[in-house]
Amino acid sequence: SAVISQKPSRDICQRGTSLTIQCQVDSQVTMMFWYRQQPGQSLTLIATANQGSEATYESGFVIDKFPISRPNLTFSTLTVSNMSPEDSSIYLCSVDLGQGAGGYTFGSGTRLTVV
Amino acid sequence: GEDVEQSLFLSVREGDSSVINCTYTDSSSTYLYWYKQEPGAGLQLLTYIFSNMDMKQDQRLTVLLNKKDKHLSLRIADTQTGDSAIYFCAVNQAGTALIFGKGTTLSVSS
Numbered sequence: 001s002a003v004i005s006q007k008p009s010r011d012i013c014q015r016g017t018s019l020t021i022q023c024q025v026d027s028q029v030t031m032m033f034w035y036r037q038q039p040g041q042s043l044t045l046i047a048t049a050n051q052g053s054e055a056t057y058e059s060g061f062v063i064d065k066f067p068i069s070r071p072n073l074t075f076s077t078l079t080v081s082n083m084s085p086e087d088s089s090i091y092l093c094s095v096d097l098g099q100g101a102g103g104y105t106f107g108s109g110t111r112l113t114v115v
Numbered sequence: 116g117e118d119v120e121q122s123l124f125l126s127v128r129e130g131d132s133s134v135i136n137c138t139y140t141d142s143s144s145t146y147l148y149w150y151k152q153e154p155g156a157g158l159q160l161l162t163y164i165f166s167n168m169d170m171k172q173d174q175r176l177t178v179l180l181n182k183k184d185k186h187l188s189l190r191i192a193d194t195q196t197g198d199s200a201i202y203f204c205a206v207n208q209a210g211t212a213l214i215f216g217k218g219t220t221l222s223v224s225s
Contacts, residue, residue, distance in 0.1 A: 043203070
């Protein structure tokens with residue numbers, strides 16, 4: 001099955017700064033999904049990223065805070081902007097590889113701590 | 116929108132069977148998944164079932180789907196201490212993102 005590489009795996013950032021998380025898939029996929037997992041919580045969908053169009057954000061998430069790029073069919077970035085301690089979470093990218101190729105697969109996640 | 120509910124905790128003894136339950140609200144959900152997350156680790160896809168199936172078995176894992184009641188369960192036979200983790204139920208329709216339940220923490224005692 002395809003491999004998803006996500007980086008950085010973890011980071012500690014100062015409040016007010018921004019962090020860009022990268023997600024690379026070793027096969028072409030139409031949609032990539034970005035999730036947030038706050039401490040002790042489940043996964044919440046941030047946005048869906050399609051190549052060649054603007055990302056679609058879920059309620060409670062806005063482009064100014066979480067800008068997303070999707071320059072091609074194998075790569076996407078999520079930026080967490082103007083960070084505050086409340087942004088401390090695990091951020092995960094996910095792709096649907098199709099039922100015969102592993103289904104919905106997740107990157108290993110980026111553990112972000114904002115101090 | 117879709118809502119997925121799970122009980123939060125389950126405690127079993129080693130060797131017993133574990134049954135983790137999940138309910139969902141959208142009857143048009145097509146794919147139903149179970150993921151495992153160990154402390155400090157990422158998400159591991161355990162198994163999935165299509166909405167046109169009633170049951171799927173994969174080694175120690177059995178998934179049962181009751182579409183009428185919109186109820187999904189995961190049975191782990193001969194539960195081991197290494198099965199201690201958080202188990203997430205997730206559902207979606209084709210081509211859309213997964214919606215997750217809050218997760219069930221399974222604790223296995225020896």
